[in-house]
Amino acid sequence: ALQPISPMYTIAAAFGNVHGVYQPGNVQLEPEILGAAQKYIKEKEGLDTDKPVFFVFHGGSGSSAEDIRKAISYGVIKMNIDTDTQWSYWEGVKEYITKNHDYLQGQIGNPEGEEKPNKKYYDPRMWIREAENYTVKRLVEA
Numbered sequence: 001a002l003q004p005i006s007p008m009y010t011i012a013a014a015f016g017n018v019h020g021v022y023q024p025g026n027v028q029l030e031p032e033i034l035g036a037a038q039k040y041i042k043e044k045e046g047l048d049t050d051k052p053v054f055f056v057f058h059g060g061s062g063s064s065a066e067d068i069r070k071a072i073s074y075g076v077i078k079m080n081i082d083t084d085t086q087w088s089y090w091e092g093v094k095e096y097i098t099k100n101h102d103y104l105q106g107q108i109g110n111p112e113g114e115e116k117p118n119k120k121y122y123d124p125r126m127w128i129r130e131a132e133n134y135t136v137k138r139l140v141e142a
Contacts, residue, residue, distance in 0.1 A: 019058065092131035104121055
């Protein structure tokens with residue numbers, strides 16, 4: 001055991017999770033594996049706590065809310081959702097471009113008039129902010 005180093009452990013255990021993006025239903029999580037691991041470690045080490053280790057959920061993008069809840073109940077304290085946050089960032093940019101398409105065709109000239117400037121639409125701070133807002137929304141869901 002690692003007791004001499006620290007009583008706190010964080011483990012990135014595999015329970016059906018995979019990195020990347022897959023069609024719904026292709027990834028079958030088995031969070032119960034985490035519960036079984038907790039029980040085994042508790043018994044093997046003679047510990048009092050029901051959750052002697054912490055788990056990191058790698059490859060969590062696209063997981064169902066139910067599987068996430070189960071994983072948390074078995075000791076997951078950190079979940080990686082990089083693929084989901086990448087998509088949400090892109091989705092924010094995509095939606096901004098779609099919404100403001102007619103204002104992003106040139107520096108001057110838009111539906112409001114041929115002489116109207118478009119600087120506030122193509123300013124990176126505007127579309128990056130929209131991307132960030134979409135990412136924040138995804139993080140709140142997580």
